[in-house]
Amino acid sequence: MKHIQANIKHLRSLKELSQERFADELGWSRSIVGSYEEGRSEPPIDRLIDLSNYFKIPIDILVRNDLRKAKDTSFIDIGSKRVLFPITVNEDNEDLIEIVPAKASAGYLSGYDDPEYIEQLQKIKLPFLPTGTHRAFPIKGDSMLPVKDGSFVVAKFVEDIRDVKNGRTYVVLTKDDGLVYKRVYNLIEDKNVLLLSSDNKVYQPYEVPIENVLELWEFTCCINTQEYDEKELKMSSIMAMFQELKVELEAVQKMA
Numbered sequence: 001m002k003h004i005q006a007n008i009k010h011l012r013s014l015k016e017l018s019q020e021r022f023a024d025e026l027g028w029s030r031s032i033v034g035s036y037e038e039g040r041s042e043p044p045i046d047r048l049i050d051l052s053n054y055f056k057i058p059i060d061i062l063v064r065n066d067l068r069k070a071k072d073t074s075f076i077d078i079g080s081k082r083v084l085f086p087i088t089v090n091e092d093n094e095d096l097i098e099i100v101p102a103k104a105s106a107g108y109l110s111g112y113d114d115p116e117y118i119e120q121l122q123k124i125k126l127p128f129l130p131t132g133t134h135r136a137f138p139i140k141g142d143s144m145l146p147v148k149d150g151s152f153v154v155a156k157f158v159e160d161i162r163d164v165k166n167g168r169t170y171v172v173l174t175k176d177d178g179l180v181y182k183r184v185y186n187l188i189e190d191k192n193v194l195l196l197s198s199d200n201k202v203y204q205p206y207e208v209p210i211e212n213v214l215e216l217w218e219f220t221c222c223i224n225t226q227e228y229d230e231k232e233l234k235m236s237s238i239m240a241m242f243q244e245l246k247v248e249l250e251a252v253q254k255m256a
C-alpha cells in the first residue's frame with residue numbers, strides 16, 4: 001500500500017481539514033491519522049472502508065494509485081482511464097445523481113470535466129439504482145425510438161472504454177458530436193473505434209475513434225417526461241415494421 005500514506009494526506013488537504021478535525025470526522029484519534037500520513041503504520045481494512053466511504057473513492061483506487069495529481073475528489077485520470085467519483089450526497093449520506101438539463105446539454109462538452117459546472121447541476125435521488133456513479137442525460141430526436149424526444153436516460157459511468165458490452169445502449173460524449181445516445185459495438189481490437197448505431201434505421205451507423213470518446217455512460221433506466229398515447233404507440237410499431245422490411249429488401253437486392 002505504498003500510495004495510501006500520501007493519498008490520505010493529500011485528500012485531507014483538499015478538504016482543508018486539520019489532522020485533528022479529520023480524525024474527529026472519522027471517529028479516529030489524531031495520533032492514528034498522523035501515523036498513517038507519516039508512514040509509521042498502515043490502515044487495516046476497517047479503516048480503509050472508513051476512508052473509502054468518507055472520500056467516496058473505491059478502496060483499490062486509494063491503495064493502488066497516486067492521487068496527488070487530483071485537484072479535487074470528483075475525478076482523476078489514471079493511465080487511459082478517467083475515474084469519476086460521486087461527490088454529492090444527501091443528509092443520509094446517499095449518493096445523488098446530477099441532471100444535465102436539455103437547454104444546457106450543448107454546454108456539457110465544455111463543462112464535463114469542470115467540478116464547478118457539475119456542482120451547479122440539479123440533483124435527485126433514485127433509490128433503485130445499482131452501485132456506481134450515475135447521471136441523467138436529456139434525449140433529443142427520434143434516433144432511439146421508442147425513447148421519446150425530451151426523455152431522460154439515467155446512465156452509469158464507465159471507467160474503461162474497453163468494457164463496452166456489444167449491443168448495449170450508452171450515452172456517449174464525443175469531441176465532435178457532444179452527447180449522443182446510441183447502441184454501441186466494440187471494434188477497438190480490430191479498428192480502435194466504437195460503432196454507434198441508432199435503433200431507428202433511418203439513421204446510418206457510424207464509427208468513432210476511441211481517442212474522440214471523452215465519456216461513456218451505460219444505460220440504467222429511462223424517465224419519460226411525456227405520456228404515450230394509443231395512436232403514437234401504433235405508429236411506433238408501424239415504423240419499426242417498415243424499418244425491418246427495408247433491411248430485408250436491401251438484403252434481397254444484394255442477392256439479386
